[in-house]
Amino acid sequence: MAAVTALLAVLAHFHSSVGIAPYSIVLTTTVLFWIAQATSWNLLSGYAGYFSFGQGAYVGVGAYSMAVLTGRHDVGFLWSIPIGGLLGGVLALAVGAVAFRLGSLRGEIFALLTLAVPFLLATFARINMDIDGGQGTVIALPAYPQWVGDAQHMLFYLSLAVAALAVAVALAVHGSRYGHGLAAVHDAEDAAEVLGVPTFRYKMVAIVLGGVLGGMGGAVFAMQIGFVAVESVFGLTIPLFVIVISVLGGRRHWLGPVIGAVLVVVLQDRLSAGGLESLENIVMGALLVGLVIVAPDGLYGRLRARPWLALGAFAVVLIGMSLTGYWAELDALLYAMFAAAIVATLADRFLAQPTPKSPDATFSPTRVAADRSGRTPQPAARAAGAADAGATEVAQLPLLHAAEALPGLAEAAPQAGEARAAEAVVGLGEAAPQAGEARAAEAVVGLGEAAARGRALVSCVGVTRDFGGVRALDGVSLQVFPAEIVGLVGPNGSGKTTLVNLLCGALQPTRGTVAIGGRPIGGLAPHRVAHTGVARTYQIPRPFESMTVRDNVAMAVMFGRTGASLSQARSKAQQHLATVHLGHLADVRPGSLNLHQRQLLEMARAIAAEPVVLLLDEALAGLNPAEIDDAVAVIRRIHATGISIVVVEHLLRVLNQLSTRIVVLDRGAVIADGDPAQVLSDPAVVRAYLGRQRA
Numbered sequence: 001m002a003a004v005t006a007l008l009a010v011l012a013h014f015h016s017s018v019g020i021a022p023y024s025i026v027l028t029t030t031v032l033f034w035i036a037q038a039t040s041w042n043l044l045s046g047y048a049g050y051f052s053f054g055q056g057a058y059v060g061v062g063a064y065s066m067a068v069l070t071g072r073h074d075v076g077f078l079w080s081i082p083i084g085g086l087l088g089g090v091l092a093l094a095v096g097a098v099a100f101r102l103g104s105l106r107g108e109i110f111a112l113l114t115l116a117v118p119f120l121l122a123t124f125a126r127i128n129m130d131i132d133g134g135q136g137t138v139i140a141l142p143a144y145p146q147w148v149g150d151a152q153h154m155l156f157y158l159s160l161a162v163a164a165l166a167v168a169v170a171l172a173v174h175g176s177r178y179g180h181g182l183a184a185v186h187d188a189e190d191a192a193e194v195l196g197v198p199t200f201r202y203k204m205v206a207i208v209l210g211g212v213l214g215g216m217g218g219a220v221f222a223m224q225i226g227f228v229a230v231e232s233v234f235g236l237t238i239p240l241f242v243i244v245i246s247v248l249g250g251r252r253h254w255l256g257p258v259i260g261a262v263l264v265v266v267l268q269d270r271l272s273a274g275g276l277e278s279l280e281n282i283v284m285g286a287l288l289v290g291l292v293i294v295a296p297d298g299l300y301g302r303l304r305a306r307p308w309l310a311l312g313a314f315a316v317v318l319i320g321m322s323l324t325g326y327w328a329e330l331d332a333l334l335y336a337m338f339a340a341a342i343v344a345t346l347a348d349r350f351l352a353q354p355t356p357k358s359p360d361a362t363f364s365p366t367r368v369a370a371d372r373s374g375r376t377p378q379p380a381a382r383a384a385g386a387a388d389a390g391a392t393e394v395a396q397l398p399l400l401h402a403a404e405a406l407p408g409l410a411e412a413a414p415q416a417g418e419a420r421a422a423e424a425v426v427g428l429g430e431a432a433p434q435a436g437e438a439r440a441a442e443a444v445v446g447l448g449e450a451a452a453r454g455r456a457l458v459s460c461v462g463v464t465r466d467f468g469g470v471r472a473l474d475g476v477s478l479q480v481f482p483a484e485i486v487g488l489v490g491p492n493g494s495g496k497t498t499l500v501n502l503l504c505g506a507l508q509p510t511r512g513t514v515a516i517g518g519r520p521i522g523g524l525a526p527h528r529v530a531h532t533g534v535a536r537t538y539q540i541p542r543p544f545e546s547m548t549v550r551d552n553v554a555m556a557v558m559f560g561r562t563g564a565s566l567s568q569a570r571s572k573a574q575q576h577l578a579t580v581h582l583g584h585l586a587d588v589r590p591g592s593l594n595l596h597q598r599q600l601l602e603m604a605r606a607i608a609a610e611p612v613v614l615l616l617d618e619a620l621a622g623l624n625p626a627e628i629d630d631a632v633a634v635i636r637r638i639h640a641t642g643i644s645i646v647v648v649e650h651l652l653r654v655l656n657q658l659s660t661r662i663v664v665l666d667r668g669a670v671i672a673d674g675d676p677a678q679v680l681s682d683p684a685v686v687r688a689y690l691g692r693q694r695a
């Protein structure tokens, strides 16, 4: 990048000697302005996925800083550029504080907030006579050293410096630990936070960097346009162009906005040259629509996948058109770039793709549909699924499961719609009496025994959590001791997930205290709670979809309790993947995993954070019996490494075998806590699950 920057500077300086037209300097200056703006926008909106319509605000603040400071206060232009950047950064800090701290705004609400900011600033500039009162400000050309060349050269060098700075920042962020953190925020922010990524700080740094670079670029832009008016900086043109450029080039890579800026500025220039200036916004809008449909990830990825094909198309069109002598150089350049972009984009559709190897030969199409939609079968669907599975899957079960499942299914059928009855009946009616010996051999640790082992790893005392008028948890007290596997059960809506959210710091209790390792976690951000030794999985897996399976796990190592560099984290990640039997899928993206594999990935990611307590929230939901067997074996293996586990689960027969203790929640309160066999035959528990009549 330094070489390209130096080359551009040298070419500009000696442009007449090497036959470069002065107009090319003007055009490149414009390209550089948009590179700086799109790149700075991309830090938050591309890398972290917080789509902003407010880039004009930072450009405007920078431009007005230049106009007011040089025009009214005799401040030198070289000082006005960093001051513009500083003020852009302060504005970004304020926007970030409101959006991320006060409101935790995301998605369209964040976009709306950022859209409002330039409008507010425009009004402020119009009514404030110390700015320009809406009249606009002419910026006189400042004095500059003679060796620089003419004024256009000076603007070129300043724009080059700001663009180079912006791209250098984006490049540094891209491959860094910080960049991975932003990508995790983009893909699954909640999951990133509970893995240890300080998401608030990361977003604030990204928005402030964007504001500083945007403001600096705006200050130079003011000199370039020579007349700053509210409409030219605070209007919708700047955000529209920045978005088109970044989406066109690609938002997940530092090179994307650079590619997009070159293409869009040359297109814009050719439209103007052809007298079609008035159509500019229509063309940009149409381009955006086309892109969203054809190549939503942008050109960078497509060009990277087919570099020689794209280069070939570019060269053929450029040379062919130049040889005809009919076309201007810039026309030929534009058409050559379009040819490369079109060929690279359409190549995937028309050229043969390597057939992706199915990661799982037993992958069911219905499960694929469920997985891809990102949804987990709901309880009612689970009932239907259980009934359907009765016919087809029972025949394939290992004997032990068939013996357990058949009575469950038989009894579940009359319980119309009660999916969990299938498992519950087995758990309560059949499994409990069978459990004794086998489980005893697996080190049953009751509450008393566990207590004897030492201090509680997790301790909740009198925890209540209200959501408006709904009391999800009501005075829950619970402890988890070393070496335990605590099964947390209860009917739907009894508060299990809420409790998990409180234990990992994602929610704060309305009353009561939660302590991890004796340390109260009240008020701690989830990423800090993660560093106290708590990790969790989600009922609906939340992998980082843009990363490979290996990098998903490496993220947890990098941001976990011990921390590590990316390369160290990747090799450790491989070990954790082996623990959950996913080592062979390390290089694929989570999108090609089935539900079971996604749950295993959740587990690998959680243990990679090296927790002392692992919270598994319905990790078996939606799995078939063979997958449940496999998941249970993995859970046992994790437990054998010394991690205490809390398993939230509806499958009582599984919990009966797996848990060393079972805690039952009903309507937000603990109604039983103790040895699995005793708890599962407790009339109060049976009543909570199956209703008063059956009990």
Ligand SMILES: Nc1ncnc2c1ncn2[C@@H]1O[C@H](COP(=O)(O)OP(=O)(O)OP(=O)(O)O)[C@@H](O)[C@H]1O
Pocket: 467, 470, 471, 472, 490, 491, 492, 493, 494, 495, 496, 497, 498, 499
């Ligand atoms: N963010 C929220 N806002 C409002 N109410 C909530 C929220 N989260 C949970 N609740 C309510 O709190 C109660 C407990 O919900 P929770 O999800 O913890 O139960 P659960 O036992 O995990 O249920 P399930 O087994 O269906 O997952 C329910 O009444 C639920 O509607």
